[in-house]
Amino acid sequence: MNHSNFSWHRLRDSQLFWPLLALALIMLFNLIFTPGFYNIEIKDGHLSGFLIDILNRGSILMVLAIGMTMVIATAGVDLSVGAVVAISAATATVLINPALANQLISSEELIQDVTRTPLWLCIVAALAVSTLCGIWNGLLVSRARIQPMVATLVLMVAGRGIAQLITNGQIITVYYSPYFFIGNGYLFGLPFSLFIVAIVFLLTWLLARRTAFGLFVESVGINARSSFFSGINEKNIKLIVYTISGFCAGVGGLIYSSNVKSADANNAGLDLELDAILAVVIGGTLMSGGRFSLLASVIGALFIQSVTTTMYAVGVPAMAAMAIKGLVVLIVVLLYSDQTKSVMTHMFERIGARS
Numbered sequence: 436m437n438h439s440n441f442s443w444h445r446l447r448d449s450q451l452f453w454p455l456l457a458l459a460l461i462m463l464f465n466l467i468f469t470p471g472f473y474n475i476e477i478k479d480g481h482l483s484g485f486l487i488d489i490l491n492r493g494s495i496l497m498v499l500a501i502g503m504t505m506v507i508a509t510a511g512v513d514l515s516v517g518a519v520v521a522i523s524a525a526t527a528t529v530l531i532n533p534a535l536a537n538q539l540i541s542s543e544e545l546i547q548d549v550t551r552t553p554l555w556l557c558i559v560a561a562l563a564v565s566t567l568c569g570i571w572n573g574l575l576v577s578r579a580r581i582q583p584m585v586a587t588l589v590l591m592v593a594g595r596g597i598a599q600l601i602t603n604g605q606i607i608t609v610y611y612s613p614y615f616f617i618g619n620g621y622l623f624g625l626p627f628s629l630f631i632v633a634i635v636f637l638l639t640w641l642l643a644r645r646t647a648f649g650l651f652v653e654s655v656g657i658n659a660r661s662s663f664f665s666g667i668n669e670k671n672i673k674l675i676v677y678t679i680s681g682f683c684a685g686v687g688g689l690i691y692s693s694n695v696k697s698a699d700a701n702n703a704g705l706d707l708e709l710d711a712i713l714a715v716v717i718g719g720t721l722m723s724g725g726r727f728s729l730l731a732s733v734i735g736a737l738f739i740q741s742v743t744t745t746m747y748a749v750g751v752p753a754m755a756a757m758a759i760k761g762l763v764v765l766i767v768v769l770l771y772s773d774q775t776k777s778v779m780t781h782m783f784e785r786i787g788a789r790s
Contacts, residue, residue: 450728451728453717453719453767454734454735457767458737461742465741465745468749469745469748471485473486481621487626489740490625491626491629493739493740494618494628494631494690495520495690495704496707496736496739497636497714497736498632498635498683498687499516499520499710500718500732501635501683501733502639502682502711503516503711504715504728505639505643505652505679506679507715507716507721507727508652508653508720508724508726509656509659509673509676509724510723510724511673511676512583512584513583513587514708515572515590515591515708516683516687516704516711517594517704517707517708518591518594518595518597520684520685520704521595521699522568523562523565523684523685523687523688523689524688525598525601525607525698525700525703526560526561527560527561527688527692528602528692528698529607529698530551530556530557530561531554531609531611531614532551532611549610550609550611554611557614558689561689562685565684565688566685568590571590571681572586572680572681573674573675573678574674575589576673576674578670595700598698599700602700604700606698606699608697609692609698610696615696617631617689617690618689618691618694628690635686636730643727643729648672648675652672653727655672655724656727684704687707688704691703710736713764714735714739715732715735716768716771717732717734717735717738717768717771718735720732739764743756746760
């Protein structure tokens with residue numbers, strides 16, 4: 436009985452258990468109610484199917500969730516990631532074809548697969564601008580001592596205006612195949628965007644778990660004042676995590692714009708900040724800061740994308756999709772409540788006692 440209780444307590448306290456349970460439940464639903472959901476076939480030399488779509492479409496949210504995890508672990512929040520996605524997308528696409536930002540040109544006049552700026556420079560510029568946005572947020576939070584929600588709300592509102600200024604208020608469409616590979620390409624049969632997520636995850640994980648930085652982040656999240664008296668520069672820690680979040684949003688902007696082959700300042704990254712926060716919360720990172728798990732947040736992002744894909748697969752009307760998605764997320768969050776955990780603990784203790 437003791438061994439059973441010990442195993443259950445370890446399982447319950449694991450940050451991976453609850454997001455994996457949520458993901459398993461939505462996958463079980465698809466197994467029963469969505470015919471062909473698990474069918475995978477080869478089309479045009481790469482894997483295709485609902486599961487591949489979840490990985491491909493969810494790559495942006497996974498990248499944003501990685502950056503958001505670091506921010507929330509310090510008891511902060513970044514509401515500007517959706518707007519930074521729009522800024523990154525606008526920067527990259529304008530550099531590829533800046534003529535579109537000044538005048539409307541019909542597609543017949545465009546030369547296919549020609550860019551005004553080298554691809555590497557477009558990518559570097561987009562990431563640099565988005566990283567600067569993260570630094571701006573970090574300075575407001577760490578140096579100006581503005582509440583994170585208020586500080587990032589500034590860029591959330593102004594960011595789309597900045598993106599519109601970059602694109603001159605137009606939807607920038609690009610015609611450059613190498614750029615499309617970022618969000619539409621495939622490597623070894625899998626979406627290339629998935630490999631980008633893996634690289635961002637690995638780099639962030641190495642920083643968080645193979646250096647003392649991760650412990651500093653958790654310490655600041657638990658008690659910033661005590662961390663300061665312990666010799667941890669909590670200002671610099673907060674500046675770094677917001678910078679990481681801005682960088683991740685820049686990567687998301689590149690994936691988004693290359694996937695849709697355009698940049699729309701009004702709609703690029705719209706509401707993604709809310710999904711990113713939900714993914715992190717589902718991953719078990721508390722909004723009050725402290726212990727975090729990057730992998731659990733990525734699984735949380737996959738769960739949210741799985742819910743979205745499932746609604747499309749079963750034919751849920753667009754007007755009802757957001758309401759159903761909110762209901763599903765509410766149920767999952769209730770599973771995290773102390774009351775639910777207490778009931779499940781009591782149930783497992785009774786099962787263990789009978790055995």
